[in-house]
Amino acid sequence: MSESMHIGMAGAGLSCAVIARELAERGHRITIHETRPHVAGNCHTERDAGSGVMVHVYGPHIFHTDDEEVWTLVNRYMDFKPYVNRVKATARGQVFSLPINLHTINQFFGKTFSPSEARAFIESQADTTITDPQSFEEQALRFIGRELYEAFFKGYTLKQWEVDPKRLPASILKRLPVRFNYNDNYFAHRFQGMPAEGYTVMVQRMLDHPNIIVHLGSALRPADVGQYDHVFWSGPLDAFYGHAEGRLPYRTLDFERFEGEGDVQGCAVMNYNDVEVPYTRITEHKHFAPWEEHARSVCYREFSRRCGENDIPYYPVHLTEGDQLLQAYQARAAREQGVTFVGRLGTYRYMDMDVTIRAALDAVRAFINARTA
Structure with a gap:
């Protein structure tokens, strides 16, 4: 060539x-x-003029990978600062740690399980009659049982996809870990971080x-x-x-932006699992750059809905029954x-x-x- x-x-x-x-x-x-x-597409970031916060304009993007070549490539164009994604979730009037880990399990059930005790307990909650989970709901019931599924996944999933979890593929839930230790790092990849000057500058340098x-x-x-x-x-x-x-069907996102003084919610991402709460999560963008200090804060309430003709498509919708289209x-x-x-x-x-x-x-x-x- x-x-x-x-x-x-x-x-x-x-x-x-x-x-x-x-x-x-x-x-x-x-x-x-x-x-x-x-x-930079949906990864676009820009510095907010009023607060100085680096805002993820189309929702937060956290870089994580086990692919060393990919990690080397992005670091060629941008210095990546260490960042660990520690997600919290509000459910049934309490705040829990995600992904589901030993602290989540002990807090939710009011126990003091050791790792082996927690593993045995969750297995006792699981529906072992499901041998080959095909749907999101079957995957959840088989591996964590009904109580944790309904508290942490069912309502959030209904809001995110507006589809019965019985019709969503099991692969969606397989991306989310369950841990029997106190590790609350949302990702398990070797390389995790945030671009020091934002994704848009990184892409500008590539181009x-x-x-x-x-x-x-x-x-x-x-x-x-x-x-x-x-x-x-x-x-x-x-x-x-x-x-x-x-x-082709997509889900899109609407963001309700609001600002505040100091630290608004104490974490970068707070999921809202209860179906009665109309938004899926609130993100506080200053926490995505913990090496920076800002007096004011920029937050997004995130709403998911069906993508219309003039909307930005975010998530392709795949269903268990397949897709001839x-x-x-x-x-x-x-x-x-x-x-x-x-x-x-x-x-x-x-x-x-x-x-x-x-x-x-x-x-x-x-x-x-x-x-x-």
Whole structure:
């Protein structure tokens, strides 16, 4: 692939930023069209003028990975400060520690279990008649039992997805650990941190290359694909085809911003598990940069709802009964020549940031190898 190519990209989020940099360093010309007035997609961060707090504009993003290559890559463009995500949850009039750990179990049941006692107790609560959990609810009942499920997951899940947990796949819950020690680190990955100057600056540095041109407030249309030697599309998969098969379902988020003096809630993330509370969580953004000090605070109440035509899509909706609509679009994408679909929206997959970067690296290397061959 020695001959220089002109590559078009839809979107300036993590996926296209990683791919653009890889190709630009190999001598190819990159033109990126980003519909928003900024790069970094939903990872966008900006310094609040009034308080000085670094705000995660589209909700908090915490970097965590076991992938050493991905960790090395992001640190090439940004110094990552140590950060441990310690989530709290309000349920039934009390505040608990998440993920469910030995302290949560002892507090919830009013016990003083040792690790082995807690493990045996939770197993006694579990529904052992479920041998192959298929749904979110079956997964929860099998591994933690009904009481913990209804207190910590059922209400939150109903608010987040607006779907009966019986219809959601078990894989959603499998991402959440249960620990029989007092470790309240939400993630178990080796590498965890926050970018010292925010994600947007990191992505700007990735895109800072003479072979990369970024057009903000500009959309790459499917009709424009022929202008380029190849296109990487990180927009919604169904939008590329003009929603010809129908609209893929997404959840979107609304944020109710409020400010306060000092420390408003004492932690970065407070989940609200009770279904009667309309929001899923409150995030206090100053706590995502604990190395900084600010007199004022910026908080978000987070509400989940069905994504409309003009909303920002956040989470693809997968159900246990399968998805013929998605399969129809995937079949069309597989036949596409000159276009690679990448990212959460382009592949219709929920991916954490590290997985997004790994998928982007794999995609660009597969493209390079194919062109070389």
